Amino acid sequence: EPEVTQTPSHQVTQMGQEVILRCVPISNHLYFYWYRQILGQKVEFLVSFYNNEISEKSEIFDDQFSVERPDGSNFTLKIRSTKLEDSAMYFCASGEGTEAFFGQGTRLTVV
Amino acid sequence: AQKVTQAQTEISVVEKEDVTLDCVYETRDTTYYLFWYKQPPSGELVFLIRRNSFDEQNEISGRYSWNFQKSTSSFNFTITASQVVDSAVYFCALSEAKRTDSWGKLQFGAGTQVVVTP
Numbered sequence: 001e002p003e004v005t006q007t008p009s010h011q012v013t014q015m016g017q018e019v020i021l022r023c024v025p026i027s028n029h030l031y032f033y034w035y036r037q038i039l040g041q042k043v044e045f046l047v048s049f050y051n052n053e054i055s056e057k058s059e060i061f062d063d064q065f066s067v068e069r070p071d072g073s074n075f076t077l078k079i080r081s082t083k084l085e086d087s088a089m090y091f092c093a094s095g096e097g098t099e100a101f102f103g104q105g106t107r108l109t110v111v
Numbered sequence: 112a113q114k115v116t117q118a119q120t121e122i123s124v125v126e127k128e129d130v131t132l133d134c135v136y137e138t139r140d141t142t143y144y145l146f147w148y149k150q151p152p153s154g155e156l157v158f159l160i161r162r163n164s165f166d167e168q169n170e171i172s173g174r175y176s177w178n179f180q181k182s183t184s185s186f187n188f189t190i191t192a193s194q195v196v197d198s199a200v201y202f203c204a205l206s207e208a209k210r211t212d213s214w215g216k217l218q219f220g221a222g223t224q225v226v227v228t229p
Contacts, residue, residue, distance in 0.1 A: 033215050043156070043202060043219040056216060089154055093215060099144070100215030104155040 002026040004103035006092050012109045013082055021077045021106045025094030032075045033093040033100055034067065036060065043091065049075065082110045113138045115205050117220035124193050124227055132188045132223045134203030140164075144214060145179065145186045146204040150222070156202070162186065163208075193227045200224050 005024040013019050025032055034046040047057040049067055064086075066078045075094070079086055087110045093100035114137040124130045136145065147159040160170065162179050170177045174191045190197050204217040 031215050035217075042221045043204075043217070045216050045218070048216055091156060095215040098214055099146075099158075099161055100217065102148075102156040102158070107154065 004092055004094050004101050006090075006103035006106050008106060009104065010107045010109070012111060015084060015110055016081055018078065018080050019082055019108065021079070021090050021092075021108070023075045023077075023092030023094075023103055024073055025075055025092070026096075026101060027073075029094035029096050029101075031055075031095045031100070032067075032069070033095070034077045035091040035093065035102075037089040037091065037105075038085075039088065046077075079108075082108075084110050086110050113140075113143075113205050113207065113218045115203055115218050115220035117203055117223050119223045120221075121224040121226065124225070126194060126227055126229050127192050130190050130193050130197075130225060130227075132190075132201050132203075132225070134186045134188065134220060136184050136186065136203070136205045138205060138207065140207045142208040144206045144208060146202075146206070146217065147177065147186075147188050148202045148204065148219075150200040150202060152199070159188075159201075190225070193225075195227050195229055198225060198227045 007022045032049040035043050036046050037043045045058050047061045048055045064080050068076050089105045089107050091105045092103040116135045143164045145162045149157040167179050176189045178187045200222040202222045203220040206214050206217045
């Protein structure tokens with residue numbers, strides 16, 4: 001069964017560093033999403049991406065964040081100048097217009 | 112604005128007991144989708160069910176059942192004869208269907224931790 005794959009599963013980074021979280025969506029999907037879940041809290045929408053551009057973003061998704069689909073298969077989330085409060089689980093999701101399929105998540109720890 | 116409320120923070124039951132998780136939602140949309148996800152301790156989100164706003168038929172899948180009542184804006188989830196493996200956080204979520212890409216934009220509730228003890 002096709003699935004959304006995220007790498008790495010866990011990333012530790014120093015405060016102030018840039019990180020790139022990677023996702024391989026399901027191959028025929030056209031819609032891509034990133035979500036964030038701070039430990040013990042609910043899952044929050046960050047951004048949706050369609051037709052090589054951002055279609056919607058939340059208030060959380062400020063200039064520190066960017067997304068890209070560099071090669072037609074990967075979908076990346078870049079976080080510049082990481083802060084301690086960026087520590088969270090980040091979920092990628094993809095869909096074909098009726099629902100979103102989630103990856104297993106990347107746990108980001110900023111120290 | 113959309114909103115999903117899961118008022119129960121944690122529910123503890125003994126194995127084989129039934130447990131019902133409440134979910135109340137708010138939306139101005141007439142077309143929307145409701146979801147339930149399970150998040151085990153390993154952290155991934157496991158899809159359980161999707162229901163569209165025009166389908167109020169209740170659903171049963173094995174030990175899981177869902178009760179969708181549009182009149183009370185509720186989409187409750189019952190686990191029958193709970194097992195230790197059911198221990199997880201369960202999230203209810205809502206998405207609008209105004210645009211094709213908005214179906215994947217989910218508004219999650221705060222989640223309910225279910226603890227099943229032997």
